[in-house]
Amino acid sequence: MSQGSNFVDYVKICCRSGKGGPGSAHLHRDKLTSTGGPDGGDGGRGGHIILKGNPQFWTLLHLKYRKHIIAEDGLSGSSSTSTGKSGKDEILEVPLGTIAKDAETGEVLFEITAEGETKTLTPGGRGGLGNWHFKTSTQQTPRFAQPGEAGIEKWIVLELKVLADVGLVGFPNAGKSTLLSVVSAAKPEIADYPFTTLVPNLGIVAYRGGKSFVMADIPGIIEGASKGKGLGYRFLRHIERNSVLLFMVPADTSRTISEEYAILKSELQQYNPELMQKPHVLAITKSDMLDDELMAEMKKELPAHLPSIFISSVAQKNLAELKDMLWKAIGA
Structure with a gap:
């Protein structure tokens, strides 16, 4: 997926559907009939504006500069009870995980989650x-017909929530981008400073027997993100759609691993308590710097009943075992 400004997960568009064509008030006339009855056809319906799910799209970039989406009007009816042609629908293809909201009220109208869903x-x-x-x-020759209905014009907000099997959760510099670049073909930007990842990166992780799953690296959470601090809500919403959350805590954290996991969990819980229902897996990263004795000590302090593993992306340590744990958690 392309980086930086090419990833657009929010657009606001003005949608105007087509107005219906007027009915015809035609009276039948031909060379044999000078006072025929009514034969005016119905007007065609105005064009709809439709969203359609397309898994080939990862971003809403293609809609960013289309502020006004206007569908065609229906044509008027004609003689011989001929119905007017319907206005052409405007079909907007969007990535799976796109949510449509009323821009004025904020009400969620629907979301697109399946290929081809309209x-x-x-x-x-x-x-x-x-x-x-x-x-x-009593009225044999009505000389009137109905006008067509007006179309609808409203401002719509489209938001994208990334759909992935595994979402990476951790503070900046927890090693999320490095892991993604090692286990998948994704090439995220990696640097040793907070908030390198400003957009979610998706990577396809190959698994045994030709299977695969999608991993999303989501920008680092900092304490207070659930209140909109730091990069805040804009990125936390991407986590909602992942089926498994992989919490990543570096071995050299200044807190204990349990403390750091608890803070990350608390941020997610305040944002959306339902995230606590998803399977959690804990990876202690950068563990190539630990000897066996230190690792054994740290294991004793890890949260109970939570699948956990010590890994090193750089040294390729325990990555196959991590994939096994994630595959099991996905339930695939």
């Missing part, structure tokens, strides 16, 4: 009825 953002106006609908025993 949902209508703004429906087109219905076409008006032609005059033949209004013929009665």
Whole structure:
């Protein structure tokens, strides 16, 4: 996935569906008929604006500069009860995990999670009825028809939540980008300063027997992120969609590993308590600097009942075992 400014996870667009075509008030006339009855057809419906899930997309970048999305109007009905042509729908392809919200109220309208799934953002106006609908025993030749319904115009916010099997959770510099670059084909930007990762990176991790899973490196959390501090909410929302959370704590942390895990967990819990229901796995990174004795001491202090493993991405230590643990947690 492309980096930096190419990753767009939020756009605001104005959607205007097409208005319905007017019905026709035509009266039947031909060389044999000079006073025929009503035969005006119905107007065509206005075009819808539709979202469609496309797994080939990772970003909303293609919609960033399309501020106004306008669907076609329906055409008017014509003689011989011919219905007018419907306006062309505007179909916007979006990545899986895209959420549509009403920009004014903030109400979530729906989300797109499956390939080919379509949902209508703004429906087109219905076409008006032609005059033949209004013929009665007392009114044989109605000379009126219905106008078409107006289209709908509203501002919509689209937000992307990354869909992945494993989300990496840890403070800046916990070694998340390094792990992702070693176990997958992703090439995240890596540097030794906080907040190098400003966009989520996705990598496909190859597993045994030709299987694979998707891992997402999410920007580092700092204490207070759940209150919008640091990079805040914008990135925490990506964690909601991962099925397993891999907590990463470096072996050289100034706190104990349990303390650091507890702080990370508390940030997530304050943001969304449901994240606590997901499977958690703990990886102690940069453990190539530990000898066996120190590792044995540290193991005693690790949180009970939590699958944990000491790894080193640089030294390729225990990475196959980590993949086994993650695969088991994904339940695949």
